[in-house]
Amino acid sequence: MPEKTYLQAISDGLRQEMRRDERVFVLGEDVGVYGGAFKLTVGFLEEFGPWRVIDTPLSEIAIVGSATGTALMGLRPVAELQFADFISCAWDQVVTVAAKQHYRAGTSVPLVLRLPSGGGFSGGPFHSQSPESSFTHVPGLKVVCPATPHDAKGLLATAIEDPNPVLYFEHKHLYRRIKAEVPDERYTIPFGKARIHRAGGDVTVVTWGAMVYTAAEAAGELSAEGVSVEIVDLRTLQPWDKQAVLESVAKTSKLLILHEDTRTSGFGAEIAAQVVEDAFEHLDAPIRRIAAPDTPIPFSPVLEKAYIPQVEDVAVALRELAAY
Amino acid sequence: MATQTQIEVVMPQMGVSVSEGTIIKWLKSEGQAVQADEPLLEISTDKVDTEVPCPADGVLDRIVKLEGETIAVGTTIALVATTSAALASPAEPEPEPEPEPESIAIGNGAPTSPEPVGAQPDNAAGRAFVSPVVARIAAEHSVDLERVAGSGNDGRVTKKDILAHIAEANETEASAPDVEGASETVAAAFQPASKVSSAPSGDRLEPMSQMRRSIAEHMRRSLDTAAHATTVFEVDMSRVVAIRTRLKPEFLERHGVRLTYLSFVSRAALEALRNWPWLNAEIRGDEIVTHSYINLCVAVAVDGGKGLVVPAIRNAEGLNLLGMARAIQDVGDRARSKRLAPEDVQGGTFTITNPGGHGSIVGTPIINQPQVAILDTEALVKRPVVVSDDKGVDAISVRPIMNLCLSFDHRLIDGAYAVQFMAEVRDSLESWGEERY
Numbered sequence: 012m013p014e015k016t017y018l019q020a021i022s023d024g025l026r027q028e029m030r031r032d033e034r035v036f037v038l039g040e041d042v043g044v045y046g047g048a049f050k051l052t053v054g055f056l057e058e059f060g061p062w063r064v065i066d067t068p069l070s071e072i073a074i075v076g077s078a079t080g081t082a083l084m085g086l087r088p089v090a091e092l093q094f095a096d097f098i099s100c101a102w103d104q105v106v107t108v109a110a111k112q113h114y115r116a117g118t119s120v121p122l123v124l125r126l127p128s129g130g131g132f133s134g135g136p137f138h139s140q141s142p143e144s145s146f147t148h149v150p151g152l153k154v155v156c157p158a159t160p161h162d163a164k165g166l167l168a169t170a171i172e173d174p175n176p177v178l179y180f181e182h183k184h185l186y187r188r189i190k191a192e193v194p195d196e197r198y199t200i201p202f203g204k205a206r207i208h209r210a211g212g213d214v215t216v217v218t219w220g221a222m223v224y225t226a227a228e229a230a231g232e233l234s235a236e237g238v239s240v241e242i243v244d245l246r247t248l249q250p251w252d253k254q255a256v257l258e259s260v261a262k263t264s265k266l267l268i269l270h271e272d273t274r275t276s277g278f279g280a281e282i283a284a285q286v287v288e289d290a291f292e293h294l295d296a297p298i299r300r301i302a303a304p305d306t307p308i309p310f311s312p313v314l315e316k317a318y319i320p321q322v323e324d325v326a327v328a329l330r331e332l333a334a335y
Numbered sequence: 336m337a338t339q340t341q342i343e344v345v346m347p348q349m350g351v352s353v354s355e356g357t358i359i360k361w362l363k364s365e366g367q368a369v370q371a372d373e374p375l376l377e378i379s380t381d382k383v384d385t386e387v388p389c390p391a392d393g394v395l396d397r398i399v400k401l402e403g404e405t406i407a408v409g410t411t412i413a414l415v416a417t418t419s420a421a422l423a424s425p426a427e428p429e430p431e432p433e434p435e436p437e438s439i440a441i442g443n444g445a446p447t448s449p450e451p452v453g454a455q456p457d458n459a460a461g462r463a464f465v466s467p468v469v470a471r472i473a474a475e476h477s478v479d480l481e482r483v484a485g486s487g488n489d490g491r492v493t494k495k496d497i498l499a500h501i502a503e504a505n506e507t508e509a510s511a512p513d514v515e516g517a518s519e520t521v522a523a524a525f526q527p528a529s530k531v532s533s534a535p536s537g538d539r540l541e542p543m544s545q546m547r548r549s550i551a552e553h554m555r556r557s558l559d560t561a562a563h564a565t566t567v568f569e570v571d572m573s574r575v576v577a578i579r580t581r582l583k584p585e586f587l588e589r590h591g592v593r594l595t596y597l598s599f600v601s602r603a604a605l606e607a608l609r610n611w612p613w614l615n616a617e618i619r620g621d622e623i624v625t626h627s628y629i630n631l632c633v634a635v636a637v638d639g640g641k642g643l644v645v646p647a648i649r650n651a652e653g654l655n656l657l658g659m660a661r662a663i664q665d666v667g668d669r670a671r672s673k674r675l676a677p678e679d680v681q682g683g684t685f686t687i688t689n690p691g692g693h694g695s696i697v698g699t700p701i702i703n704q705p706q707v708a709i710l711d712t713e714a715l716v717k718r719p720v721v722v723s724d725d726k727g728v729d730a731i732s733v734r735p736i737m738n739l740c741l742s743f744d745h746r747l748i749d750g751a752y753a754v755q756f757m758a759e760v761r762d763s764l765e766s767w768g769e770e771r772y
Contacts, residue, residue: 203340250340254416264468264494292471295494335488 015193018186020160021125022051024167025089027197029059032087035171036063039074039091039125048093049127049186075101075124079109079176082122087171095126095180096140109176110151119174123167129221129271130319131184136307139315141220141271143180144278147249153177153202154249158223160191162246165200172199182221189224203250207259211241214332215259217282218269219245222320226269229325238333248278256282257290264295265332271319274302296335299328342391344413346406349380349677356380357405358412359545363395369415376412379545383644383677393417403548463491472497546642557704562745565699568757572715572735574767575599582656590657597633597689598660600712600739603763605629605652608685611756615684617705618747628652632683632703633663635670644670645703647683656772687712691737700742707747710760713738 015023029035036059037052043066046053056064067074071092078088092098098105105124112120130139146152153175157163163181170177208223209230216226223244230240243259245251260266266286268279279300286298301320309315346356359377363369374386375395389395396416400406463485465473469492473480476497483500485492543551579594586594608615608629616625631651635644646666648654654662669675686703691714700709715737722732739760743753 253340264466292467295466295468335491335493 012192012194014190015160016187017157017160017163017181017189018049018051020164020193021167021181022053023193023195024164025052026055026058028087028089028168028171029055029063031197032171033063034085035087035089036065036081037089037091038065038067038078040067040069040093042066042091047091049183051125052091071097071100072104075104075109075122078122078124079104079112079120082109082120082176083112083118087121087123089123089125089171091125091127093127094134094138095128095142096137098124098126098142098146098178105146105152105176105178106149110149112151113175114151120176121171121174122176123170123173124176124178126178126180127183127186128180129182129184130308130315131221133310133312133315134183134308135310139308141180141182141303143178143220143248144270144272144276146178147251147278147281148276151176152249153247154180155202155247156180156182156219157246158182158185158208158220158244159206160189160193162200162206162244164193165198166202166246168197169199169202173202180220184221185224200246202247203252204246205252205255206244206246207255208242208244209240211239211263213239213263214265214267214329215241215243215256215263216267216269216325216329217243217245217256217259217279219248220271222269222271225320225322226325228322229329232322232326233329233333236330238329240329251278251282253285253289256286257293260286260290261293264293265335266294266296267299267301267325267328267332269301269320269325271303273305274300275305277302296332299332301325301328340416341396342393342415342417343411344375344387344390344415346378346400346408346410346412347387348408349378349383349385355405355407357545357549358400358402359384360402361398362386363389365395365398367395369393369395375415377545379549380677383675383680384545385677387412389415391415391417405552463487463489465492466494468494469497472501476501544642546638546644550643553704554701557701560704561702561707563699563702563742564745564750564753565740565742566750566753566757567697568739568741568754568761570737570739570761571720571765572596572737573765575764576715576735578767578769586657586660590661592657592661593664594656594660595663596715596737597663597687597712598656599764599767600710600737600760601631601633601651601659601663601687602654602656603760603767604685604687604710605631605654606763607756607759609652610759611752613747613752614708614743614756616707616747617684618707618744619705623747626684628684630682630684632686632706633666634686634688634703635667637671637673644675644680645683645686646670646675646679647681649682686710691715696738698740700740702742702744707744708753709742711740711742713740 037055041048042052043056043061043064052064074090074092078090081088109120109122112118128141143154143156146154153173155166155170155177157166167179170179209227211230218226223242226242230242233240241259241263243255268282270277270279272278279302283298283300301324303318303320309318349356356378359379361376362374369375369389371391372388375389376387377384378387394416396414398413400412406412465480478497478501480492483492483497486496487493575596579596579599583594586592612625615629616623628650629652630647630649632645632647635646637644648662648666651659651662666679683703683706685706686709688700688709689712690698691712694714696713696716698711698713700711702709715735717733718736719731720734720736721729723729739757741753741757
């Protein structure tokens, strides 16, 4: 099986879907001639032509609005926003129109928004956010946050097949940093099914996206100290795999939730509440959350490092939970 | 389309006036795959049993309400996971020992402290924080936490400590089966406790049917609600007997309808209710609700006398003798063949019960809540009675006599009101005219 970067896996997956289904097309700022801000759609214009690889004006609301309209008319748009941060410009189309269309009119909106998210490279407050939690709060949307190249490709295929608007958050910091085996043939990965990134028995970490790797490094440190950490990679937040989380908590009785999004009203709060509701009598320690502080993301590399949860932050919390 | 992972199954509204239902039986168990419209459980509302279909494809994630529970309409009774995000969770939390409030630390006062809220050892008892999972395991295995060595923060007993303690205790007692029980597994942890019952020899033990439970609950509730009083009237049914004898073959041949005495009594009662409307009423809080229509309930014995249903004949005030006889026959047939719809047993405003078929001559029926009166027709018995002719001369005559008993709710209905109604029913039956249908 060939090794591919996270970015290559998404690119190959998207190309595969476009070859397979001519209703699938891409649109976004500079996705055509330039090949995308992160060069994910390089060669797409040449292969699929200008009707299926559409360069748009710099207007996220126009991109999402057009995508929603074409989805309503039976196409399968995959819209790229250059940075997930700018989905706030398209909030009205996403939340008011796309998310509620099926409920109001019964028509499906098979729309995928590709949203490069996350920090770690001094992108500053407009190019580094992880806004996934906000959209888990909007009924009608699906929220996908792959961590591995394999999941990135399989979840993209599922997202394109799905009749609902899917927000596909691809973590920029994983694009070229993470490389793994990805099958050439097409496959799908179901939504709402977590992946056990690492099995363990003493403490559970529930996380997603780039934080999976942060957790894994910390778990490696703890392993040397005799503490066995289980890492649950949710893969999708809406729907999310409660069963996997609750089963892991039933086993370890100790839970750390880790996310790169800010802390207050982050999706970690939802997970913690659900665990307390359904597995209170399995808890042997208070649930811990590690998340970014409730501030914009700083540009300064030093401050950004202080802002985004680091391996050492996670290791300290895991030690405390293990000793509790 | 929304991407809910869980769909709530609620107690359905089986007709406008039903406020609650009882779960008879779960047809699916937690964790079982279910399909949309597949029967999920059986419920009973009032006296009609029905199945509740599954709202979507998925997995029966959680049974929230157990068999035998009576639940208000609209209350969640189960959760169906439409994805694989199903989890069976504990149905009933085990009782927990009271935590020691003084031993639960409230941290160092800094709300943003990253430290987990810990236990403090410096109280007089020296006992530390008991976590939920430790409390549960201690309760399940009757472990005295004082006797368990704690290895956690400030000597707190951790889950590992108590599991090790139980395993050790079981080992010394050499009671192997319980060692398994001490190990925490997901499956064991999320299973609801099963009910076990046994009977002494010579006695037969059987679960109450849902109908039995409904009747039991309803009867008890009625006696707890209404101030029951019963009055008994003798009615000379000579004229009714004569007219019935004449009309019976005609009704049967032309309309396929059995003309019963109950039809006559019902007609007479409905006419009298027009003059005594409080008997066709209910008490709702501090208010008296008087109905302009009469939904006449007729008690029907079913299951060989082991059950009773009371279907209502809607707007019975508009029925003539034929219509009444036909309606009584219809609801009786449908009750016995279990073909009543939920709305058939709702919304009754006045009830007639008819135990006279086996020779009973007096009864004190229990009111069908939320109504305020129930009329009971007893056996038709030939009796020697004193009759007076138009010159006032008394003579003994053999007459078909029927006792009518009325139980009424003395909270609303005074005796004078009740007996005047009954006198009117009696007079109506005794003076039944040839041309009156």
